[in-house]
Structure formats: C-alpha cells, structure tokens
Amino acid sequence: MEIAIDTGNKQVKTDHSVSISGVVSQTTIPATARPEDYIRYRGRYYALTNKRQEYLRDKSETERYFVLAMMGIAKELDYMESHNEIAYDPDKTYYITMLGGLxxxxxxxxxxxxxxxxxxxxxxxxxxxxxxxxWRVKITKVYVYAQCYAAIMTVFTQIKPYPRVVGIDIGGFTTDYLTMVRGTIDIEHTDSLEQGLTLLYQTIHKKCLKKFDAIIEESDVDAILSGDTSLYDEEIITLVEEEAQAFVDSLLSSFREFQIDLKHSFVVFLGGGAILLKKYIEKSPLLGRYMFLEDIKGNVHGYKLLYQVMQKKKGEQS
Incomplete structure (x- = not known):
C-alpha cells in the first residue's frame, strides 16, 4: 500500500494526521502524552514534543525522521483499520510504498x-x-518528489493558463521557492532561503523581552496572528503585527535580488507560514496575481497525485 508522508522541519503530515517534528525518547510509557502522540519502537517509547528541534538539510543525519515516519505510518494504518479499509492482523507484514519529498x-x-x-x-x-x-511494517519502496511542486500540481488546472508560476512555501526554518515556466521547473530560479517563521518568532521574542519584559513564545505569536488577542496588551499586539508585516515585506522584496519579478508572475503561496501571514502578504504592492493553497497537506496530496500519474504512464507503456 502507498502512504504519503511530508517530513517537514516543523511538522510531519500524512493523509489523516499532522504532528510536530519533534520527539523525545524514554524507556517508560509517557505519563502525560495522549495515546495517539507516542509509539514504542525498538524497546523505547517516542513521544511528540513541542521543543524546538534543530534544522537539518539532510534528514538522514538523525533517527528522528525515521521514528516520525514510523509514527505516521502507524497513524495511517490505525485510521484505515478503524474505517474498515484494512484488517488488523498481528502476524501480517504490511508492505509500504512510501511517498516523500525534498x-x-x-x-x-x-x-x-x-x-x-x-x-x-x-x-x-x-x-x-x-x-x-x-504493527509489523516493511518499507519496500521509496519515491521522492519535489515539495512545493507536488502541492502546486494539485491545483494544476488553475495555474495552467499562466506562462510563469512562482510557488512560495513559507515553512518553520526556510522558505522554499520554485519557478515554473510553461509547466517546466526553472531550476536556476528555484532555491531555499533561510527565512522561515523561526526568524520572525525570534525577533518578536527578543523585542518583547527588551521593550515590555514579556516572554512571548511561538504559540503566542501564532495566536495573535490568528486573531486570538484576548490575553495580550495592545502594545504587544501592535509589535507582533508590525514585525509580521516587516518580515513579509523583507521576504518578498528579496525575490528581486534573484531576478524574480513577482508582480508579473502568478504566485502560489503555500505552507502553514503563508496561511498564518496571509493578511500581511495581501497588503504587498509587489504582487500581481496570486492565490493561497490553504490545504496544509498539499504536498501529501501532491505526492499521491504524482505517484498515480507515474503508475498510469507505466500502465500505458506496458
């Protein structure tokens, strides 16, 4: 069976789950974790944690993402079993074709x-x-697709009329961008910037501590930017909103340095960061025509779509 897993540096997503990209390991059952937030694997328990994890360009440098993939697979198998799509059999090996992305x-x-x-x-x-x-599972095949591109392909009919499309995926640690010219990736204008939401969080944290002696964490920033301002003083709300606008303005302005004219491209914004910053992005005079892909599992659905297209082509050729 095929299971798509989007292993991001901030979140790991499957068809039916979204988890933080952080785990802690221990030898005993986590006392405070919800049952759906931990697994036992190779004699140890791994529980999800909100603690910030380091950014990794090569995810194979740590066991963290393999453990998170095992958890994602278990969540999907559990979902399928609970919806009568598969039967649970402790003696059966479930062979998995993993669809992932970089x-x-x-x-x-x-x-x-x-x-x-x-x-x-x-x-x-x-x-x-x-x-x-x-669950006894074996990952027998792994297919790798381009993040951002995969998500954009889920709205292909909407972008098809435009000669130049720029996808901007604002993540936790990085902002990935991809340029497509008449449906083909322009690799010279495709890259990653180390300007993710973490940079905004850190700036706000430092300024609030210095100006107001207030400890404003990531969850606080997310709450304010999402409109949940009931717990915060007006001066903190104003600072957060001003910094969010400054972050967006700086990010979008940087594309001129890479010879990318957003004003004369059709821009697709995606990722949790883009959704969070939507109202600030919409204020930018640097944009012409654009859309927001608000499906945070866009890459997951894109991996499955690209896999299906590939399988169909194989069938036609055989």
Missing part, C-alpha cells in the same frame, strides 16, 4: 535523494506499537 532545490542533489531513499527503506520488517497494537 525541497525543490535539493532534488538536483543526487546524494541527498539517494540518502533519503536509503534512510527510509527497510531491509527487514519493523515492529511499531501504537495505541495498544503492534
């Missing part, structure tokens, strides 16, 4: 792609305990 600029790096595939592919069955059941 930032578009990294797709040109054969070493990163090979590492990604080898990292997730398992030579033996893995035993994952989740919500009282042990």
């Amino acid at each position: 930032p578009p600029a990294h797709m040109e790096d054969a070493h990163l792609k090979d590492n990604f595939k080898a990292y997730f592919k398992t030579s033996e069955a893995q035993y994952v305990w989740y919500k009282g059941r042990t």
